[in-house]
Amino acid sequence: MANNEPLKRYFFEIEYIRTNTVPSLKEIVYYLENRDIITSTRTAERDIEQIRNNFGINIIYDPLEKGYYIDEDTSPNLQSFMRFLEIANTADILLKGIKETKDFIKDIEFDLRGGLGTENLSMLLKAVKKLKKIQFTHYNYVTNKETKVLMDPYFLKEYLGRWYIVGLRDNDDEIRTYGIDRISDLEITKETFDKNREAKARANFDSIIGLVYSYGEPQRVILSFTPRQGRYVKSLKWHHSQKILVDDENELRISLFVNPNYELYQQILMHGADVEVIEPEWVRNKIKGKIMDALNRYK
Secondary structure, eight states, rough: OOOOHHHHHHHHHHHHHHSSSOOOOOHHHHHHHHHOOOOOHHHHHHHHHHHOOOOOOOEEETTTEEEEEOOGGGTTTHHHHHHHHHHHHHHHHHHHHHHTTTTTGGOOOOOTSOTTTGGGHHHHHHHHHHHEOOOOEEEEEETTEEEEEHHHHHHHETTEEEEEEEEEHHHHHHSEEGGGGGGEEEEEEEEEEETTTEEEEEEEHHTSSOOOOOOOOEEEEEEEOOOOOOOOHHOOOOSTTEEEEEEEESSSEEEEEEEHHHHHHHHHHHTGGGEEEEEEEHHHHHHHHHHHHHHHHHO
């Protein structure tokens, strides 16, 4: 089994630096040791250098404070890297548990809706790294039809426990997203491609929640949650632009800077009476209309 100790240290080192005010190396090491991760200031310093140089997380040393902080504005991959570390650490915990006892798996209930199509992940990642075109058959839930696809795979994206391949389909000027659980007959071709549209593809996702593009201008969306539900929203952000406007005994009020789309509406409706759209008015009216349509189905 691969040694994931460095990844475990990276996760807790970054998390501690993010949530504390310019901690020193000694404070970081003390924090790790309290989590049963034995290390040293020299190792922690080397880890920080590795994280900075290899993964693009801009951890800066402040000579006046004699500690470290993360410049999140110049660390665009921070959230993705933390998610990767979380997945790696979870896998390591589960593998160790299985190694200790064969009955370990009965103590865990998995969400069986996620993870479909992961047998294709390795091939897709290889194609992305090697800049090789891929071809496959894709099943569309809406049309109930299968389509042969040849595309330039730009990157993989995870959303709600499912994986998607994002790229440019041949003879098509629009960026496309395909759920890998609906992919079959996957092949990596010998033909290469240039990632000349990758930046635009990533930018398409920057101002939305989920996968459905909305090509209008991003705008401010304000939501008010009950205090209890607000605790969950604070711990698991809806979007990287999320900011807290009010946090008291009456409500948690946040703002998002997004293009309103299908997934945003689904997130709002999923929270039922625990959330209210404050603005913009047209989004408020749209949600109100969907609630009324749902109510009419029960008459």
